[in-house]
Amino acid sequence: MLRYCCSKISLADSEDAILFFSYSGSTKDMCDTLNIASQRGVPVILITHFPKSAGAEFATVVLQCGCNESPLQSGSVAAKVGQLFIIDCLFYGLCCQKPEIRSAARSATAQAITNKLL
Numbered sequence: 001m002l003r004y005c006c007s008k009i010s011l012a013d014s015e016d017a018i019l020f021f022s023y024s025g026s027t028k029d030m031c032d033t034l035n036i037a038s039q040r041g042v043p044v045i046l047i048t049h050f051p052k053s054a055g056a057e058f059a060t061v062v063l064q065c066g067c068n069e070s071p072l073q074s075g076s077v078a079a080k081v082g083q084l085f086i087i088d089c090l091f092y093g094l095c096c097q098k099p100e101i102r103s104a105a106r107s108a109t110a111q112a113i114t115n116k117l118l
Helices: 002-009 028-039 077-097 099-116
Strands: 018-021 044-048 061-064
Touching (some): 002 028, 028 044
């Protein structure tokens, strides 16, 4: 999966952005991926519990989220709910800034599922 991610990031540029989730913010695979993005000038939004982690060095923006958990918990429900909340806030912000995109996406989605409704 990360190999696929790195190959996609190697094609990204400053017009793109990467939204990366990592509770620890300090995995080798993540740092390798974000290093490629940094070299290419791709903005990185890192969502982590540790704002001073190794991955934060590569991030344009660091959003802190998640409750305290032990390494053995491996993604508690509370941490995942916090991450979903941040996604929802980011999406809401985008919809407020770009209402024409929101309207077009809503129309396209409605049209795609209309024949599925009974």
